[in-house]
Amino acid sequence: MGQMIPKKTISVEHNWLKELAMSFTDPASLLRYLSLNPEDFLKDSQARQLFPMRVPRHFASLMRKGDPHDPLLRQVLPLRDEFTQAPGFTSDPLDEHDTELPGLLHKYQSRVLLIVRGGCAVNCRYCFRRHFPYADNAASRKQFVQSLDYLRTTPEVNEVILSGGDPLMAKDSHLAWLADEIAGISHIRRLRIHTRLPVVLPARLDTEFFDWFASSPLQRILVLHINHASEVSDELKARLVRLREAGVTLLNQAVLLKGVNDSGQAQVALSEALFEAGILPYYLHMLDKVGGASHFYLDDETARAIMAEVIKRLPGFLVPKLVREIGGQPGKTPVDLQLHP
Numbered sequence: 001m002g003q004m005i006p007k008k009t010i011s012v013e014h015n016w017l018k019e020l021a022m023s024f025t026d027p028a029s030l031l032r033y034l035s036l037n038p039e040d041f042l043k044d045s046q047a048r049q050l051f052p053m054r055v056p057r058h059f060a061s062l063m064r065k066g067d068p069h070d071p072l073l074r075q076v077l078p079l080r081d082e083f084t085q086a087p088g089f090t091s092d093p094l095d096e097h098d099t100e101l102p103g104l105l106h107k108y109q110s111r112v113l114l115i116v117r118g119g120c121a122v123n124c125r126y127c128f129r130r131h132f133p134y135a136d137n138a139a140s141r142k143q144f145v146q147s148l149d150y151l152r153t154t155p156e157v158n159e160v161i162l163s164g165g166d167p168l169m170a171k172d173s174h175l176a177w178l179a180d181e182i183a184g185i186s187h188i189r190r191l192r193i194h195t196r197l198p199v200v201l202p203a204r205l206d207t208e209f210f211d212w213f214a215s216s217p218l219q220r221i222l223v224l225h226i227n228h229a230s231e232v233s234d235e236l237k238a239r240l241v242r243l244r245e246a247g248v249t250l251l252n253q254a255v256l257l258k259g260v261n262d263s264g265q266a267q268v269a270l271s272e273a274l275f276e277a278g279i280l281p282y283y284l285h286m287l288d289k290v291g292g293a294s295h296f297y298l299d300d301e302t303a304r305a306i307m308a309e310v311i312k313r314l315p316g317f318l319v320p321k322l323v324r325e326i327g328g329q330p331g332k333t334p335v336d337l338q339l340h341p
């Protein structure tokens, strides 16, 4: 009878950790895999000293072979442009390094961010984290107990956002414990996860993850970070079906990036691909002005022109909110979409 069991139902424990360990960390090997000549990128590769390269194989498999301008490759490949020092681009654009409790950020009235884990499965070159890799060190259990006490005594908070780095880098046993404690606080209604991990490594959405997240009594929201239609793979879609069936709301946030998704066409294709996977576009972020990422920057006028085309071509529910993060504001700040010809 053994041969009757479809292979996929045999649970392979922590498969995603094995996949993660096999990620590309050397630009030359990624370039060879993509049929590109590493010799052509020798000067670029030095930028990995500024921020290490890290690319899971699944994400690399979605890139076009032989295309140095592939929009997925551009997000992760170290480039010599990162050495450019542009005015206004700093190491801490959001000034986010003073919190009342380590591992907890309560900037917005009704929701709190729990910083679950410092590390990420992929290193995105445009990320403000490039200057604070946080060495993968998670807050201690004692610090989480303090954060949970804070939540219990702060009734205006009704939503907890698990963030990082990437919170899904943490062990499911730890996340399950946290989710359980949070569900026990009567004024908390929603549990939200912000993650890019399933996009670069869909195997992360495994049985152990479903066991605690899909079954939590809280309203559950998964916010993915997808910048380009090609990132919506069949494997990701297949795994998201189960989450939707369990009543999880799926949203996406993207960053507007030069050379990656800076056209009306690319944004329309992204929104269409997201909806096909059951994900609604939520935010489109203007790039944080972080040092080493100025080559990804687009100004407001360009962003407005792109949004004008998106609005013309898509129903309202597929148009993301164009926002920027301004330190000290009570929420994300919408970008004025009025065209100034």
Ligand SMILES: *Cc1c(COP(=O)(O)O)cnc(C)c1O
Pocket: 105, 107, 108, 111, 112, 113, 161, 325, 331, 332
């Ligand atoms: C973006 C963000 C949130 C969530 O904001 P929403 O508008 O609710 O998505 C919460 N805390 C911090 C620090 C944020 O940057």
Ligand code: SF4
Pocket: 119, 120, 121, 122, 123, 124, 127, 128, 129, 164, 165, 166, 196, 197, 225
């Ligand atoms: S996954 Fe998110 S936090 Fe991590 S490097 Fe990419 S953009 Fe930054």
